[in-house]
Amino acid sequence: MTADAPPLALDIDGTLTDGTGRLDPRTFNYLPAWDAPVVLATGKAFPYPVSLSHYLGLEQTVIAENGGVVLADGAVSYQGDRERARAAADAFVERGGDLGWGGFDAINEWRRTEVAVNLDADEELLRSVAAEFDLDVFDTGYAYHVKTPGVEKGTGLKAVAEALGYDPSDFVAVGDSENDVSTFGVAGRSFAVANADAAAREAADIVLEESYFDGTISALESIAEA
Known part of the structure; x- marks a missing residue:
């Protein structure tokens, strides 16, 4: 080059x-x-x-x-605020949502600032819960990312x-x-x-x-x- x-x-x-x-x-x-x-x-x-x-x-x-x-x-x-994203993910699961990655969640195991959710998840519920925690849900085409705005x-x-x-x-x-x-x-x-x-x-x-x-x-x- x-x-x-x-x-x-x-x-x-x-x-x-x-x-x-x-x-x-x-x-x-x-x-x-x-x-x-x-x-x-x-x-x-x-x-x-x-x-x-x-x-x-x-x-x-x-x-x-x-x-x-x-x-x-x-x-x-x-x-990003990992603790807030994790709290939102926990609330999502408590209300019947599923992060969608199976028993060992390699997608989120080492994630430090956000939580990724399978695209098969209940998007409406996920967005509703994320909004309660003042978080964005971003669709990358590979997963929904629950993340800090901005x-x-x-x-x-x-x-x-x-x-x-x-x-x-x-x-x-x-x-x-x-x-x-x-x-x-x-x-x-x-x-x-x-x-x-x-x-x-x-x-x-x-x-x-x-x-x-x-x-x-x-x-x-x-x-x-x-």
């Missing part, structure tokens, strides 16, 4: 994966070769992007839990940029979901892969013709050639 490559903010699911949800093995070729910071920005719990960064050989710079947790320049910051990937990207000495507009963002809209609004350039939902497609500067990591590759190659 060129020495003047811009820093990247990349979603994981639907963006670095294939159509089955598996990490595309080509990420091990493309991302470590990028000559600028690569930020993994995801709705997943904090350990997931940290681990992925490690195995990709990247500096561990991540935005997790839809902006609730940020790791940059060796420092971790938390933006906490988004975009605010996380601002924090990362400040920590690394960049302006947020220096970043190029690639994503596929409504939770990437705030990142697109902060980054200087944004790409939605072809499998992106309507909100991401509308917010992106460019909607790619290719899906999943094929789309991300096309974005990276177009940037490198510019």
Whole structure:
């Protein structure tokens, strides 16, 4: 890649994966070769992007839990209220709701600032309970996230940029979901892969013709050639 490559903010699911949800093995070729910071920005719990960064050989710079947790320049910051989200989840279950993840809840076991609920859950009940706790319910297309209002990937990207000495507009963002809209609004350039939902497609500067990591590759190659 060129020495003047811009820093990247990349979603994981639907963006670095294939159509089955598996990490595309080509990420091990493309991302470590990028000559600028690569930020993994995801709705997943904090350990997931940290681990992925490690195995990709990247500096561990991540935005997790839809902006609730940020790791940059060796420092971790938390933006969401985990205790309030957990209390809302408990109330949801007490009223007959089901988080929907089975006996061992790997989705929430290591989550620090929010609670994720299966999309098969009773959405009306979930939103009603969350409102009582002054929390938002955010549908990423993969789960409902019960989270602190105002906490988004975009605010996380601002924090990362400040920590690394960049302006947020220096970043190029690639994503596929409504939770990437705030990142697109902060980054200087944004790409939605072809499998992106309507909100991401509308917010992106460019909607790619290719899906999943094929789309991300096309974005990276177009940037490198510019």
